[in-house]
Amino acid sequence: MTTAPVSRASSRGRTRLANDAWEAALGAHTALMRRFTEDDVWAGLSMRDYDVLYTLAKCDAPQRLGDLGRHVLLSQPGLSRLVDRLVDRGLVARCADPSDARAAHLSLTDEGRAIQRRVGRAHGASVAAALTARLSDEELVLLESLSRKLSLTDDDLPEETP
Amino acid sequence: MTTAPVSRASSRGRTRLANDAWEAALGAHTALMRRFTEDDVWAGLSMRDYDVLYTLAKCDAPQRLGDLGRHVLLSQPGLSRLVDRLVDRGLVARCADPSDARAAHLSLTDEGRAIQRRVGRAHGASVAAALTARLSDEELVLLESLSRKLSLTDDDLPEETP
DNA sequence: GTTAATTACATGCGTACGCATATAATCGGC
DNA sequence: GCCGATTATATGCGTACGCATGTAATTAAC
Numbered sequence: 001m002t003t004a005p006v007s008r009a010s011s012r013g014r015t016r017l018a019n020d021a022w023e024a025a026l027g028a029h030t031a032l033m034r035r036f037t038e039d040d041v042w043a044g045l046s047m048r049d050y051d052v053l054y055t056l057a058k059c060d061a062p063q064r065l066g067d068l069g070r071h072v073l074l075s076q077p078g079l080s081r082l083v084d085r086l087v088d089r090g091l092v093a094r095c096a097d098p099s100d101a102r103a104a105h106l107s108l109t110d111e112g113r114a115i116q117r118r119v120g121r122a123h124g125a126s127v128a129a130a131l132t133a134r135l136s137d138e139e140l141v142l143l144e145s146l147s148r149k150l151s152l153t154d155d156d157l158p159e160e161t162p
Numbered sequence: 163m164t165t166a167p168v169s170r171a172s173s174r175g176r177t178r179l180a181n182d183a184w185e186a187a188l189g190a191h192t193a194l195m196r197r198f199t200e201d202d203v204w205a206g207l208s209m210r211d212y213d214v215l216y217t218l219a220k221c222d223a224p225q226r227l228g229d230l231g232r233h234v235l236l237s238q239p240g241l242s243r244l245v246d247r248l249v250d251r252g253l254v255a256r257c258a259d260p261s262d263a264r265a266a267h268l269s270l271t272d273e274g275r276a277i278q279r280r281v282g283r284a285h286g287a288s289v290a291a292a293l294t295a296r297l298s299d300e301e302l303v304l305l306e307s308l309s310r311k312l313s314l315t316d317d318d319l320p321e322e323t324p
Numbered sequence: 325g326t327t328a329a330t331t332a333c334a335t336g337c338g339t340a341c342g343c344a345t346a347t348a349a350t351c352g353g354c
Numbered sequence: 355g356c357c358g359a360t361t362a363t364a365t366g367c368g369t370a371c372g373c374a375t376g377t378a379a380t381t382a383a384c
Contacts, residue, residue: 017302018293019286024309029191030235031313073192075372080334102332102379124181131180133319134311140179146305147186149296151193157295237342242364264349264362
């Protein structure tokens with residue numbers, strides 16, 4: 001039984017395509033993460049530490065914890081304590097939000113910004129080396145395009161059956 | 163200064179393309195992992211637990227720890243203890259390797275296989291739902307193709323300057 | 325205007341993780 | 355056939371994580 005008896009012939013194939021694609025994507029993520037982790041560019045930061053510093057550097061305005069949380073794959077308490085450690089190390093500053101006393105504005109210190117830049121340059125070079133060795137320019141653009149589509153929330157999707 | 167003075171005009175653009183693509187890919191990974199983690203399909207397993215059960219199910223032959231380690235993003239001690247827990251729960255069996263007394267062959271128990279199938283069906287459906295809602299068939303094939311290229315080791319790459 | 329519900333973040337607690345290292349078995353040179 | 359090097363897995367230890375819950379501030383209901 002190589003073809004299952006389904007209503008539309010394309011249906012099962014589409015499920016299979018999606019699962020194969022996801023498995024391959026996970027494999028790529030694993031392989032590249034391992035490679036980048038092994039790079040000698042991190043200056044004592046974990047990749048998650050760097051992710052937070054990078055996010056703070058990208059947005060000039062001070063960010064709240066919840067904003068960071070949307071970008072980082074980490075629980076809210078986990079992120080709270082990760083930021084704690086970065087504050088203790090002097091890389092991130094907490095300052096009060098005048099309009100909301102619950103929230104704390106987070107921003108990079110000078111040292112945090114300096115480290116983010118240093119690590120970012122080296123890591124960016126490593127990322128570029130790995131990806132450009134494997135994909136053409138057109139493929140890189142395609143990867144970005146597909147990734148953006150995959151990042152969409154359900155709310156952002158056009159409805160199938162309105 | 164919008165264009166940096168580099169030797170070849172395409173060089174900086176290519177680095178930028180690669181970094182943008184990687185950032186987008188990380189975002190997609192985060193978004194989808196969050197979505198799948200929140201699914202109510204895991205039957206008490208972590209996604210890493212499932213990853214190990216799935217890998218064991220995929221390869222009918224009993225696997226060694228090191229073989230699993232290549233597929234799972236986890237340190238060797240971490241994987242060792244993860245397997246410990248799965249053995250304690252009765253989902254995985256360790257049996258001795260007759261030809262190598264250091265290694266232990268790992269295989270699914272009947273219960274482990276049953277749970278993997280149950281969870282796999284539900285998770286596979288969720289993966290398909292998420293991906294097919296965002297990508298066309300052609301795009302799914304493309305994603306798999308790009309991911310496979312990204313999974314290649316340096317050794318597998320054609321040399322740039324032999 | 326008071327109070328319930330919600331939001332934003334922090335903390336207690338048990339578990340899982342990574343790093344360094346240990347243990348045990350196999351392999352290679354001679 | 356013996357011994358150093360290597361491979362395969364396990365363990366000690368300190369740290370980081372997620373879940374449940376707590377605390378404080380804001381919004382909403384009336």
